[in-house]
Amino acid sequence: MALITKIREKSGIAAAAIAISLILFLVGSDIFQGRSSLFGSNNQEVGVIAGESILLPEFQKKVEEATANYTAQTGKGPGEQEATMIRDQVWNQYILDIAYKKEFDALGLKVSSEELIDMVQGNNIHPSVRQQFTNPQTGQFDKTFVIQFLKNLKTMPVQQQQGWANFEKSIAQDRIRAKYENLIRLSTYVNTAEAQKEYQAQNSKFSARFLYVPFFSIPDSSIKVSDAQLEEYLAKHKDRFKGVNSRSIQYATFPVVPTAQDTVEFYNQIKKLAKDLAVAPNDSAFAMLNSDVRTPYLLAYSEIPEVVKSQLGTFQVGGIYGPFKNGLTYSIYKYGGVKKDSLFTVRASHILIAPANKSDSAKAQAKQRAESILTQIKGGASFETLAQLNGMDGTAQNGGDLGYFKNNGSMTKAFEKAIFGFNGAGLMPGVVETEFGYHIVKITDAKTNTAYRLAAINKTIAPSQATLDRVYTQADAFANANGTLGAFEAALKKDKNIIMMRADRLLENATSINNLTNAREIVRWAFDESTSIGDGSKKVFEQDNQYIVAYLTGKTDKDNVKVDDYREGITNLVRAELKGEKITAKLSAIKGSLEQIAQKYGAGALVENVSDVTLSTGMLNTAGPDAVALGKIAGLKTGKRSQVFTGDNGVFIAEKTAAVAAPALADYTTYKSQIQSMGIQRASYYINEAIKDNAKIVDKRYKFY
Template sequence: MALITKIREKSGLAAAAIAISLILFLVGSDIFQGKSSFFGTNSQEVGEIAGEKIMIADFQKKVEEATANYTAQTGKGPSEQEQQMIREQVWNQLVLDIAYKKEFDALGLQVSDEELVDMVQGNNIHPSVRQQFTNPQTGQFDKTYVIQFLKNLKTMPAQQQQAWANFEKSLVQDRIRSKYENIMRLSNFVTSNEAQKEYQTQTAKFNARLVHVPFYSINDSTIKVENSQLEEYLAKHKEQYKGYNSRSIQYVTFPVIPTKQDTVEFYNQIKKLAKDLAVAPNDSAFAMLNSDVRTPYLVSYSDIPEAVKTQLGTFQVGGIYGPFKNGLTYSIYKYGGVKKDTLFTIRASHILISPANKSDSAKAQAKTRAEGILAQIKGGANFETLAQMNGMDGTAQNGGDLGYFKNNGGMVKQFEKAVFGFSGSGLLPSIVETDFGYHIVKVTDPKTNISYRLAAINKNIAPSQSTLDRVYAQADNFSNANGTLGAFEAALKKDKSLIMMRADKIAENATSINTLANAREIVRWAFDDNTAVGDGSHKVFEQENQYIVAYLTAKSDKDKVKVDDYRDEITSLVKNQLKGEKIKAKMSGLSGTLEQIAQKYGAGAIVENVSNISLSNGVLNTAGPDATALGRISGMKVGKRSKAFVGDNGVYIIEKTGATPAPALADYSVFKNQIQSMTSQRTSYYINEAIKENANIVDRRNKFY
């Protein structure tokens, strides 16, 4: 029955595992950025996939079912972030069920009942079934467990029967997807000419001398770019720049900080709680009920805050101590004495010196170095400084601090034995050898097996309602007085205490903005069809400890690519074009040797030699991997010089000084297989791109969530 219980608990998880593997098949690009506005559509449509409209009521029902399954499996409701993930999984499943299924059906792909049986209990068990039905004694898949489970399936609750049905559905989807992908993969073919070309690209070598004038040799500030030039560039390269839906905003925050009066009232509350804690018949329960941050009643020394440790020696059983301040949290404690544990806790630092390899000579060198460092510390050198200078693991930057740890096998045996065998605190007299190397060790807090009974009330100081109301009124008045972006910018000039924040290119499914963690309401406002560029939010958004007023500064649309969507990138490219034309014009009028041309050109011109480079991995020294220049060199005849031309990273004049052709091969199958393998690895991505493009996916979830 233990196995049945396990399957009942995990059958839903197994189905989720298959679903996730299918979802991963979708990942790799902007599949969920193809969203549009509500122009001419039903406001109850959450999206459209392959011509099939998805209504919000149907989508939400599936989300609620998935949420219920999540809650049943985890024993708790999902957080906001987890709820977002659940909605994403439901949407991904719809893409699989609709867009992919149409492609599968068009080819007549299916999984027969016999094939499903074979995957579950036959000769070709699916990996997810193997994972779920493992013999706990052997750790191996056991088919008898599957058969036993299926025999008992009809006696299980309806919910578990449905979970198994969903699991089998996921197995079928995964198998059909594999068949489809294999068909596409087997359709790839590499010709002998393609293989020969790849061989020559990798093997043929050439040498050259060149004059290179990089674009960066001309200062950006000297090149003026007109907006019309950017528009022209975008029009010529529109296939390279895909549209996307985004919004940019500016906003101002009004932080809510407790006032002096709030602090006084809070401190009076703490004092009253301290009096009540002192007489509470069940002090630990009282502390738990009245704490904003709950902490265990029985705590080890390592878990006690540093401020409390310094006074712990003065605590008396039954006494009330505090308040102790940690940020905006104040804590009071009722001390209930100590309790001895079976395990000891200790805190230590170390300096690890690892040998370069496993040879005896390397070990001897590491040991000698470690002993030398130990001698320096014994002579008065600072342990932490030497740890930072010499330590060979991640603790070095913290002065070798390992923190607190117990004698429960968390450290390697030799190290644990040495440290817990040491009495008191201080430097261990000898180095400690382990499989990792040689350790110089200092105990910073001596071992102890004492736990402390501390009933702690931890309260976060918070602003009063009157303070909240006052700051909200301030933010609301600002919003009403400055309803547009222009008015907002004018207000910023008048009031220097206001701090403007900005967030550019926010995605429509974003849940956070900069450091604002739960900013979904702001994102939805920014993407609302009625919000225009220049509009203020006309409302105050509430975040933890602050109020926010926002203004929309820009928007992009996937169906309408604008220069502003890629302004910085395109401006840089157009500037390089203009620089290239300017450099080329100057170089074209020069003659002589390459050195003479560089000298005549002046500052910025570089003469370089490159040797034994190929088309596939050639690097032109300071110019880097310039594909245009490499192609020119490859196509030139030995002894010839090119005219000045613009490459990817600057302007060049090149002389080809030598070449080593790729030797002829009788068989190019190695290179054919190489290309075939690379193409096969990208098959999933190509399939995904083709299916999603053909499905014309429209995602409007951001309108509802």
């Protein structure tokens, strides 16, 4: 019965897990109008999706339902970050229910009742069902738990029954989405000509000599760019500059720092807590009740802060130790000895090499590549560097670091078995195969199951109410005295101690500004239709440890792109064009060998050589991977010289000195597979973007939240 109770509690969490996976699919590339009643109009429209208007009362009702579900599952109300996530979840559910459903219906995609039963208790169990109905003793999915749960469903409270209904709806939508995505993926086709072109790009090589004059050889200050030129460039390249609704602000920040008196009172509080912790009959409970930041009572060695580890060997059972400082948080500990945990903890890094597809030949190629990398590491190469260069998952940028993890099923079974079957630390001798591919693994902290009993009280030093009131009074006085941007700038000139920050191109639904994590109120003020450029907030915005007075410095409009929206970027592009024209004119007037032309041109002209360059990975020394230049040189006949031409970052004259064509292949299957695999990987993104563009989504939530 304990298991059933646990499953009942988690049914809502499972539904949320599916919803989050759908949100990730929807968000794609952007984890990126009308008036509302809050801004002086009676319009209650939160947004428009595929022509359907979403009204505030309906949207807010769904948000409240989701919030109630979150509170029931976590035992606490959502903070600002969680509330934003809940609203995003509800919004993305609308996109699924409206925009995606139209596509699904057009193709007749459905999940039948028989299919849903099969996903929950049949032969093709949905992964989320497997996750929620796992036998804690064996760590394996147990279908009998599902059946037992469903038999008891009608006797459960209505809220839990609704939670299960939402869960079933979520996995059904996930299945329909998977069907739709798979249909699109099946349309990905690569012909022999495309494969042959890719093969040639990877294997045909050329050598060349070229004269290169980079744009940066001419000082920017010597090239004047007029507004008329910027306007002309924007008019010709409007498709390259998408409009967005954004705001730019400057703001004065008034930090609230604990005074000397605040610090004295804090230390007295810490000393008293240490004495009380020493005699507390239930030290772990006492520590939890009195901590600003709660930590577990039993900690693996890896989970103990470094500053505490350094003194852990001196701890005596029953002793009080600290305070230990970490930023503004001070911690005191009561040590209760050690305990052998039922689970082991380890820290490891890996380099994942995934096959291009599920064929035996692709797997063999991936394994061969993984073993080659392993050999390099054994020969002294840096594991972290090779992970960054070769890793095919999100850990690559961190040198393959997986952090600490336990043998509790958090990793795939084959990976976990290999890791926890290895003794000590260091590079594992062979590659590890899992369903994701082949892993080169280094154990960075050996497995251990020793846990330490540490009752910790963590207190963060904070300013007193008197200090808060004093700083707020200063900020409020500043806001009243400097109500406009002009007044603010004048105040900055008079008082060099004012802390000024700026934030450019804030988006409508932004929740943070620089290091201000809960800045939604400031963003809403900036987007209020009554706020004009040059206005000051007049009111003081409160942050965790500071007060803010804001000023609006700029706006951009999605439907009216202006030069000022992209002034710096367009200026750089126009300046590069003008530099290119200037360099080209000078080079075109000079005759002779490349060296003679470079000498006559003067400072900035370089003559360089490259050998065995390919189109797919070519580098042109100083010019780098200049795509225009690579294409131009590859297209030259051997022994011929090009005309003066402009590349991505400079101007060239090139001579092709040698070329080695890739030998013809009888079978281009490998290259077809490479291109097709890349197309399939991008399918989700392209599907998502196409559906959202077609739905013409207008998001007005920023006006209400």
